[in-house]
Amino acid sequence: MKLDFLRSLYDEIGGYVSVYIDTNRIHENAPQALELRWRAAREKLTAAGASPATLDAVAHVVTDRDLAAPGMAVFARQGTVTMTATLQAPPRRQIARLSALPHLMPLLAQQPPPVPHLRVNATRRGGEVLAVGGTGDWWRNWAASRDWPLHKTSVGGWAQDRYQRSVEETWEENAKALAAEVVGAATAFGARRVIVAGDVHARSLLLARLPKALQESAVVVDEEVPADSQLLAAAADRALSDWADLDVRDRFDGWQVRLAHGQAVEGLGAAMTALGDGQVLDMFVADDPSSTAIAWIGPAGCDLAASPDELRNRQVRDPVLDRADAAVLRALATTHADLHFLPADLVQTGNPAACGGIATPLDGIGATLRFTT
Numbered sequence: 001m002k003l004d005f006l007r008s009l010y011d012e013i014g015g016y017v018s019v020y021i022d023t024n025r026i027h028e029n030a031p032q033a034l035e036l037r038w039r040a041a042r043e044k045l046t047a048a049g050a051s052p053a054t055l056d057a058v059a060h061v062v063t064d065r066d067l068a069a070p071g072m073a074v075f076a077r078q079g080t081v082t083m084t085a086t087l088q089a090p091p092r093r094q095i096a097r098l099s100a101l102p103h104l105m106p107l108l109a110q111q112p113p114p115v116p117h118l119r120v121n122a123t124r125r126g127g128e129v130l131a132v133g134g135t136g137d138w139w140r141n142w143a144a145s146r147d148w149p150l151h152k153t154s155v156g157g158w159a160q161d162r163y164q165r166s167v168e169e170t171w172e173e174n175a176k177a178l179a180a181e182v183v184g185a186a187t188a189f190g191a192r193r194v195i196v197a198g199d200v201h202a203r204s205l206l207l208a209r210l211p212k213a214l215q216e217s218a219v220v221v222d223e224e225v226p227a228d229s230q231l232l233a234a235a236a237d238r239a240l241s242d243w244a245d246l247d248v249r250d251r252f253d254g255w256q257v258r259l260a261h262g263q264a265v266e267g268l269g270a271a272m273t274a275l276g277d278g279q280v281l282d283m284f285v286a287d288d289p290s291s292t293a294i295a296w297i298g299p300a301g302c303d304l305a306a307s308p309d310e311l312r313n314r315q316v317r318d319p320v321l322d323r324a325d326a327a328v329l330r331a332l333a334t335t336h337a338d339l340h341f342l343p344a345d346l347v348q349t350g351n352p353a354a355c356g357g358i359a360t361p362l363d364g365i366g367a368t369l370r371f372t373t
Contacts, residue, residue, distance in 0.1 A: 001112055001340065002190075003333035005135040009075065009082055009102050010301055010330045013320070017050050018103035019074045020091035021062050031065075038062055041096035048098040053079030075102040087111055092289055100297060105325040109287045109341060115240045116191040118182060121227045122198035122206045124171055127178040130227035131185040132236075175205035182206070186214060193243060195236045197221040197229075217243075248340045251282055255361075255368050266366040268293055268324055269306045275331035276302050276314065279369045282338050283328070286347040286364030293324035293363070301334025328365070337367075 021037055024030060042055050054076050061067075061074050061084055071087030085107055092110055097103050119130040182194065194214050196203050200222075207215055219239040225231050258264035265274050272295060274280050296308045298316035304327040305311045308319040332339050348360035358364040 001108065001338060002134050002336075003329065003339055004336060005113070006104065006329070006333045009104075010334060012077075013100045013297070013299060015051070015054070015077045016099055016102045017045055017054050017058060017074075017076045018095060018097045018099065019045075019058055019062065019072075020087075020093065020095040020106060021072055021074075022070070022090040022094065023062060023067055023072045024070045024090055025068065034063065037094065041094070044096045045098055050098045051079065057081045073107045075104070085111065099326065100320045100322045101326040101330055103323060103326055104329050105323075106289065108329070108339070109289070112341070115193060115244065116189045117193040117195065117236060117240060118185055118189075118191050119227045119232050119236055120178070120182060120194060120196045120198070120206070121225065121232070122175070122178060122196060122202040123224075124174060124199055124202050126174045127181075127198060127202065127206070128227040129178070129181050129185050130232075131189045131191060133189045171201065171205060175202060175209055178202075178206050179209035182210060182214070193217045193219075193240065195219045195221060195232060195239055197223050197225050197227075197232050197235075199224060245343060248284075248342065249346065251340060251368070252284055252342065252346055255282070255284060255366055258368050259366070262372055264366065264368045266360075267362040268295075268365055271363075271365045271367050272304050272306060272324070272328065272331075273310075274367055274369060275328065275335065275337070276304055278302060278335050279371060280332070280335065280337040280367045281370045282340060282368045283332055284340050284342050284361060284366045285325075285328075286342050286358055286361070288358075288364050291325060291364075294321055295324040295327040296320065297322050297327045297330075301330050304328070304331055 019041055021041060023034055027033070038059060042059070045055055057076050057079055058074050058081065061081055062072055069086035071090040073085040073087060073091065074081060075083045083102070088111060091106065093106065095103060095106065113134050114132050116134045117132055119132070121128040185191065186194070192213065194210070194217060196206065196218055203220060207218055210218070219235065221232060221235045223231060255264050259266060265271055271280070271283065295304050295306065296311050296319040297304050298311055298319055303311060303314070303316050311319040329339070347358060347364065349357050
């Protein structure tokens with residue numbers, strides 16, 4: 001999971017309001033229930049010292065009568081909403097928190113950002129490309145195509161062979177143009193996965209013209225449907241979920257090998273030290289909604305440690321206390337490291353001395369290193 005899209009949230013610290021709230025409106029008394037939930041959240045945040053302007057900005061979002069989402073996550077500071085996310089289900093926990101950093105881990109654990117990918121509808125006229133970025137942003141385009149002739153004919157005569165060749169050439173040109181659009185979109189969005197639907201022959205021509213990496217990642221949907229259709233979206237979700245599961249398992253296997261050779265670390269303290277040194281390449285985290293682990297932070301993204309003295313030794317003045325997961329996310333985002341949530345079966349429990357009783361990786365956190373010191 002790339003976290004670069006979160007970097008703007010960490011330009012400043014202090015006074016961050018984080019709210020996770022059930023906004024489901026399917027029940028008859030839902031508006032009244034939402035009003036009560038927000039009132040309780042606002043009272044808690046007011047008691048913690050949140051500014052009225054910031055709370056008014058959050059209220060404008062969560063009480064919007066046009067809102068049609070089961071849940072919302074809203075982050076704000078200094079009277080301005082800095083980020084909102086609609087949840088596909090009510091939040092696992094109702095949260096109203098005032099802290100130095102935004103509390104983003106529950107959002108990423110419940111609803112990870114989409115993996116950059118392409119959804120393509122290949123036709124004999126060319127096709128349609130829908131590119132989905134890592135933050136959910138998308139871009140859509142139709143590939144240029146030649147309109148004549150598009151279909152083979154059974155008409156006989158001396159010109160039949162020439163006409164048939166012309167049809168094949170048109171299909172070839174359209175597939176070539178569509179492939180160029182796919183490659184361009186993949187480059188622009190950093191997409192390494194492609195889901196292809198459309199005409200059988202057009203799909204085959206397109207796939208043959210894609211680079212090997214995109215060919216190998218392609219999932220074919222045997223339907224002629226638009227690139228923005230629900231059917232193609234569902235196929236993409238299934239494929240991306242399978243890819244992500246295989247990827248994290250493969251990387252975690254690599255972490256275990258590197259750990260034995262001093263090229264990886266485990267445990268919250270060691271992970272924070274590695275993040276502070278900019279060493280982390282991949283971070284593995286066991287989802288633990290009940291975690292209360294804390295960290296000391298400073299103004300820079302890499303300013304995090306298990307104790308204030310450790311930060312002072314790094315010339316950080318006036319360390320501030322916050323949640324460890326919030327500090328870890330900021331460090332990952334600002335050092336371009338990747339976050340991976342571990343499948344439950346890869347997490348070994350049974351160590352009562354570890355945070356949350358997690359034995360492997362220790363404290364539910366481990367990292368592979370870019371370099372060792």
